[in-house]
Amino acid sequence: MRKALVFIIFILATAVVFRWGCVYAGGSAFVLQWTFTTGGDVFSIDMSGNGSYIVAASSDYNVYFFRRESPTPLWSYSLGVVVAVDVTPDAEFVAVAGEHKVFLFNNRGVKLWESYLYDPMQGKISGAYVRDVAISIDGQYVAAVGSYVLCLYNHTGGLVWTVYTPSVPSYTYDVAMSSDASYIAITDSDGVVSLFNRNGELLWHKPLAAAFVALSGDGSYIAVSGEGAHLLSRDGQIVWSYLNVGGAVIDIAVDGSFVVVGDYDSGKTYVFGRESNVTIWSYPTGQVDDVAISRDKNKIVSSGLTGIYLFSITGELLGSYPTKYEGVSYSCAAISDRGIYIAAGSQDRNVYLFSSNNPPTLTSGKVYPLVGYENATFTFEVIYKDADNDPPAYVKVYIDGVSHNMNYVTGEYHTGAKYQHKTMLSPGAHLYYFETLDINGGYNRTIQLSGPYVIPQNLEYTFNITVDTTTFQIRIHSNSYITGFSFNKASIQISFTVFGEAATQGFCNITIPKAYIKGEPWTVKLNHTTLNHVQTENQTHYFLYINYTFTSAYQVTIEGTWVIPEFSSTLTLAILMLTILIATVLRKAKRKQNFLNIFPTLLVAANQWFICLSCLGALSWKFQRILCILFLLSAVP
Structure with missing residues (x-):
């Protein structure tokens, strides 16, 4: 998180020139999910471990709390000037550094308590700015710094202890806490880094021109940055120093194995190992205002003046998104435990949520048998595959619009896992399709397919x-x-x-x-x-x-x-009538012994036959029979 320095930059911010940006996608998905516009610059942001919840602080005096699925805040709370926020990994509690007070909220937006900072000698400091805040992963402890003190509170708001900074009257600047609050590190305006235990005992302090501090999960390693970057062990020994940076921000892996440094002056992002100050890789990201490393150590986010960048731990650029306005920075960033979701706050007054999740695919969807009897068992089968190796939240088959959960059978998520659903179906034709959602919200479904056809017995x-x-x-x-x-x-x-x-x-x-x-x-x-x-x-x-x-x-x-019949009834009757006509004509001609007159008579008969044939085709079978009988009677001598 970018904290007090961002707040100061916000106060001194100048006019900017308008410029639109667009997504660059590298070897992995990097997609803008949504934006939300606040009433002021966003200079502190954090998210839950799984990326389901995002909390942001804006110069419009509000704290905003979001669910990943929607840019509409679940709740917001007006507190006056808000400097920093920190949320527990399960998003149960949100700690807020306000202008003069420390606050603790639950995830429903209920303010659980608030408190002024306390001077060990004089009691509360009503006019002190609270510059930064940190909360333990279980929400049992909240540490806050401001003026020249460090205060530790319990989950009910009770003051556990308060101490002066070693370099009083220097004001405190940044605070970081180990996962269980066993160790708390701070920096002050004199560039001194100090480490305390949970009892408030000062373990050591060193002048390192430090502005920002980060602790590994168990407090074994302390990373500090400012005019240079340094890695220290818990006992205060400097493991290594890198002095070729100025105005740098810093974060450390949960096990201390990697340190990421973002340099404001040189405009580069650097990654170091625990053992050496030799850079593993660096990238020219432009002026950097915040950096963060995912808990699984696979991804790194760097935000600043030119945009927000997502890297693999090996230095591959997975994606980037430029700033909306020229000269306006992404002032703060946060990343989920597995690097799937990235939240950013900007001086353009927007909260941004990005996703690097590759949605799963569903292939080889089928049902067998494709045709079967009503007492048969039909098996619906599909292959689920996720490039991120994410398990599914569900794999379903919809049969005629009704959803059914499918069962895992065999295979790996990243190479292809087989899922099946077996059922009996009613007779007739059916339609089906498959649908899935991975645990990080990646969604997919197939087209609708035909089958099976179920045959009654x-x-x-x-x-x-x-x-x-x-x-x-x-x-x-x-x-x-x-x-x-x-x-x-x-x-x-x-x-x-x-x-x-x-x-x-x-x-x-x-x-x-x-x-x-x-x-x-x-x-x-x-x-x-x-x-x-x-x-x-x-x-x-x-x-x-x-x-x-x-x-x-x-x-x-x-x-x-x-x-039957081989010939149509019309043709059969016509042939019969023609035969009778010819026979009648021949008989009459023979009787008169005048064969020369037979040809005119036959022509007349043929003409009558063609007339009858054309008429018969238009008559029904019943009328054809009647006409045939009348014709026969007329032919009788």
Whole structure:
């Protein structure tokens, strides 16, 4: 966190020139999630360990508390001038350094207590500025510095002790605390760094031109910066010094293995190991106002005048985001334990939340069997993969809009973990898709897919076929799903496709009316291969029974030998009438023994036949029969 120096810079800030920025994404995701505009410069920020909660202090006199999911504050509290904030890793408690008081809030925005700083000799210091604050990870202790004192409070606001700085009357500047408050380090305006134990005993102090201080989790290492950067052991021994920086800010890994330094003067960010002042890497980030290292030691954030930068611990630039206005700095930054979320405060009055989380992917989604019976068990399966090796908060399958939690089966998150859900389903067609959320909020879902089709144990299908103007029915009793039924009159062929669960037995019992189609014999084929069948019949229908074992969908074709009638009724009557006409004409001609007159008579008869043919096509079968009878009667001599 950037603390008192940022506050001073805020007081002295000058006008700036407007400039928009945009995201740069490197080898990892670095995405702006949201921004929130306060009424003043944001110069202190912190977040919970998992990045779920963010707390910010603004020069508009307010403390703001956010949930990661929304830029709308859960709560805010007006306190007058707010200098610094610190939150416990579980976000249960928020410590605030106000203008003249120390405050403790819970995560619901309830002020638990407030207190003035105390002079060991004179009691409370009502006019003292509280310049910085730190809280233990369990919220049991709060340390605050201001004027020339360091005060330690318990969780109820009781003063545990208060001490002068070793270089009184120098005012205190920065404070850092080990995880359990066993050790507390401070800096003062004379550049002296001091280490105290929980009992308030001064263990040592050193003049190192120090402005900022950071402690490892157990207090074994103390990192200080200002005019130079230094790493000290708990007993006050200098492990190493690096003097080629000025106006630097600093942070240290929880185990003391890495130290990150941001230099205001040279405009670089440096990373050192615990053993040596030789830089592991450096990067020209521009003027730096704050740095932070994730608790898992995998990522580093650096913020300042040119933008905010996210690095891997090895120095790879994972992403950056420029400042919104030229000359206006990202004055403070915080990073979650695993480096997934980064919060920043800016002199442009905004709170920013970024994410470096790669959302998970869902691949190879399927259901099997794709077709099955209603008593079958269907398995929905998908592969969850997360480049960050994040476990899922959930993996779900939505079947016909209803969600079902899936179970982990095997595999690693970063290479692909298999998840399954097994269930029975109602008969009919179904739709499904998969959805997931990783523990850091990365979301993904698949498109909606079709399947499975669930077959009732026994199905009755009825298909209508029209021959000429007559419609008749073919019925199929089956345990298979049937689609694509068709009848080809020219080839005297019935065809359809059957689906079923793999490795199961399927059957069809086909009923065909004799009045319209016959097979002498019938030929049945399965995927164009002749299939043995059982044929029975009664006076009105044929019954063809076939069975098969499913390995895939099959096309069934049934070929007959002839369709009844072979000719349409209209054509049949017309031919009959033409025959009668010719016979009548010939008989009359023979009776008169005048064959020369036969041709004109035949021409007249043919003309009458064509007229009748055109009329018959427009008449129903009943009227065609009546007309035929009348025609026959007229032909009788």
